[in-house]
Amino acid sequence: MGSGRILGAGAVLVALVRDPLTCPAHTGFFQHLAVHECHYLNGTEQVRYLYRHIYNQQQRAHYDSDVGHYVADTELGKPLADYWNSLPKEMEQRRAAVDICRYNYFMASFTVDRRVEPKVRVSPMQSSSLPQTDRLACYVTGFYPAEIQVKWFKNGQEETKHVVSTDVIQNGDWTYQVLVMLESTPQHGDTYECHVQHASLKSPITYEWADAARGKMLTGVGGLVLGLIFLALGLFLYVRAGVVPAPFTPPRTHILGWVETYCPQGSWPP
Numbered sequence: 001m002g003s004g005r006i007l008g009a010g011a012v013l014v015a016l017v018r019d020p021l022t023c024p025a026h027t028g029f030f031q032h033l034a035v036h037e038c039h040y041l042n043g044t045e046q047v048r049y050l051y052r053h054i055y056n057q058q059q060r061a062h063y064d065s066d067v068g069h070y071v072a073d074t075e076l077g078k079p080l081a082d083y084w085n086s087l088p089k090e091m092e093q094r095r096a097a098v099d100i101c102r103y104n105y106f107m108a109s110f111t112v113d114r115r116v117e118p119k120v121r122v123s124p125m126q127s128s129s130l131p132q133t134d135r136l137a138c139y140v141t142g143f144y145p146a147e148i149q150v151k152w153f154k155n156g157q158e159e160t161k162h163v164v165s166t167d168v169i170q171n172g173d174w175t176y177q178v179l180v181m182l183e184s185t186p187q188h189g190d191t192y193e194c195h196v197q198h199a200s201l202k203s204p205i206t207y208e209w210a211d212a213a214r215g216k217m218l219t220g221v222g223g224l225v226l227g228l229i230f231l232a233l234g235l236f237l238y239v240r241a242g243v244v245p246a247p248f249t250p251p252r253t254h255i256l257g258w259v260e261t262y263c264p265q266g267s268w269p270p
Helices: 076-087 088-110 213-238
Strands: 002-004 014-018 034-039 044-056 060-066 069-072 121-124 135-143 149-153 158-160 164-165 176-183 191-200 205-210
Touching: 002 158, 060 076, 060 149, 069 076, 076 088, 121 191, 121 205, 135 149, 135 191, 149 164, 149 176
Parallel strands: none
Antiparallel strands: 002 014, 014 034, 034 044, 044 060, 060 069, 121 135, 135 176, 149 158, 149 191, 164 176, 191 205
16 A cells, blocks of 8 residues: 555554555456554554455454454444454454554654655767767666656656656665656757656756757867877877986885774673
8 A cells, every 4th residue: 555644643654554465456346455554652652553454445344453353344344343353363463463563663764764865867868870869868766765756858848758768676775766768859959857856855856958068078078088188298208208217215104003992882892
């Protein structure tokens, strides 16, 4: 199902988990859904666990840790609640779920509440059969959670027809990446923007690709090439003059140093 927050005095977190044996809503005429909820008040001072059984979008019965047993929500749910309440192992498992909720509360800081900002880079691409750029790629990587929105804008207008995107891919380190390409041949004066919205950002990121950006890149490349030419020319004249530098003798110095190792109480070594 996902996860989210309950807004209210002292309420901190609600975690919803769909039973792995249930089916997506669009795969058949009949659907059975089991939803687990953890409600917290003042941290873990008061924990309430709910286990809901839903059939075809109608809740038939639920377990409430505050009550201590299953409660029927419909007439069809009454025999189910009575049956589950008669199973000692089932009741033991439901009562133990409160401890799982307490454990999950301390995991929330780096799971439910974890936020990592995305890194954005825009690069031109071209097909092997074309001499000019015909695509712009917006690389978005290193973000968490996985939900993200990436849009392309050309001259201030959102592009939707010629946009191709990969699926969101796991990086293997609890972050994700996605590649969104705009199929377009940039013309002189055109401006392009990759617009990224994510839960970790206070405001959306906008990365611009324009003639000015391309001009700065070409200027930088030209300056680098010119610098390398002058460097090569200087080395050639220097070697041709036959000047042999004297060998470098490092100064004799003495260095005194020490290493401190601090082990707080209770840490290694004992």
